[in-house]
Amino acid sequence: MTVFGPSAAIFGCAGTSLGAQEAAFFRDADPWGFILFARNVADPAQLKALAADLRACVGRDAPVLIDQEGGRVARLRGPHWRDWPWMSDLLARGIPEANVHVALRARFRLIAAELHDLGIDVNCMPMVDVIAPGADKIITTRALGADPGLVARRGALIAEAMMEGGVLPVVKHVPGHGRALVDSHLELPRVNAPRAQLREVDFAPFRALAHLPMMMTAHVIYEALDPDLCATLSARCIDAIRGDIGFHGLLMTDDLSMGALAGDFRSRAADALAAGCDVNLHCSGDMAEMVAVMEGTPRLIDAGLARARAAEDARRAPAPIDRGELERRHAYLIGDAPDV
Numbered sequence: 001m002t003v004f005g006p007s008a009a010i011f012g013c014a015g016t017s018l019g020a021q022e023a024a025f026f027r028d029a030d031p032w033g034f035i036l037f038a039r040n041v042a043d044p045a046q047l048k049a050l051a052a053d054l055r056a057c058v059g060r061d062a063p064v065l066i067d068q069e070g071g072r073v074a075r076l077r078g079p080h081w082r083d084w085p086w087m088s089d090l091l092a093r094g095i096p097e098a099n100v101h102v103a104l105r106a107r108f109r110l111i112a113a114e115l116h117d118l119g120i121d122v123n124c125m126p127m128v129d130v131i132a133p134g135a136d137k138i139i140t141t142r143a144l145g146a147d148p149g150l151v152a153r154r155g156a157l158i159a160e161a162m163m164e165g166g167v168l169p170v171v172k173h174v175p176g177h178g179r180a181l182v183d184s185h186l187e188l189p190r191v192n193a194p195r196a197q198l199r200e201v202d203f204a205p206f207r208a209l210a211h212l213p214m215m216m217t218a219h220v221i222y223e224a225l226d227p228d229l230c231a232t233l234s235a236r237c238i239d240a241i242r243g244d245i246g247f248h249g250l251l252m253t254d255d256l257s258m259g260a261l262a263g264d265f266r267s268r269a270a271d272a273l274a275a276g277c278d279v280n281l282h283c284s285g286d287m288a289e290m291v292a293v294m295e296g297t298p299r300l301i302d303a304g305l306a307r308a309r310a311a312e313d314a315r316r317a318p319a320p321i322d323r324g325e326l327e328r329r330h331a332y333l334i335g336d337a338p339d340v
Contacts, residue, residue, distance in 0.1 A: 122170060217252070
């Protein structure tokens with residue numbers, strides 16, 4: 001007998017509280033999870049209540065996601081939360097690599113603590129796209145470096161720090177966004193690197209992190225893999241993610257409302273799942289778009305449901321930390337404080 005789970009979707013909502021129409025839609029749609037953005041944030045008490053209300057709509061401990069990289073991409077900012085240096089600024093300071101590693105661990109252990117306080121249990125990080133010459137600043141200002149081995153090590157410690165803090169990581173943007181010369185939020189990038197080079201460089205950090213429970217696809221065409229379709233919509237690319245990279249966890253799309261994708265939302269959703277993605281991500285909170293996404297999104301079954309359950313089961317209670325000590329250590333290591 002086939003076992004059905006929740007719908008293979010992650011949705012955003014429109015504002016700082018749920019309207020009656022939204023709540024009814026989420027009850028009926030029963031998405032696997034939810035994602036929060038700056039438009040949903042007023043203060044800690046409000047945000048914690050919103051996360052609880054989203055879960056109440058579906059009657060279970062649904063994953064609640066956010067993009068809290070710190071720096072350029074941070075949905076939580078001052079005065080209620082810390083403002084972090086941009087990743088590009090941090091890595092340009094000439095800090096010894098051992099200090100970079102400890103600083104990144106402290107940074108993401110603190111971010112995890114902030115998220116866990118709010119009931120947010122998934123963070124779309126680490127971003128392990130390897131920077132190539134000429135890459136668009138949407139990646140270069142956020143990336144962990146241009147050396148695949150170094151990016152893999154930095155990504156691994158970020159993921160470990162968040163999991164220690166009770167927050168699941170989402171590794172992105174598989175199989176690698178670092179060669180894109182344009183911003184996929186606005187248009188569709190094309191990458192013409194040969195497959196051997198992609199395997200050696202771009203795939204390498206993802207391969208090193210393939211044991212983690214969740215990854216997010218890139219809306220990028222890799223001509224050596226599929227000259228016609230971006231990774232999110234390409235069975236050939238997803239075969240490479242499952243094969244060359246060896247990732248067998250939950251594969252979610254990047255946001256289906258991004259400018260890199262064309263066509264109606266029902267087709268985007270159906271095509272992504274047909275290509276081999278497990279879960280569709282739709283972020284804008286636009287009701288008409290969400291209804292259309294649901295028309296192309298069935299319930300999780302079989303391998304997709306098993307991967308979703310495995311990701312949920314990977315959540316764990318956070319280990320205790322001394323937040324003040326971590327804050328002092330981070331400031332010292334990046335040169336913002338005279339001593340520890």
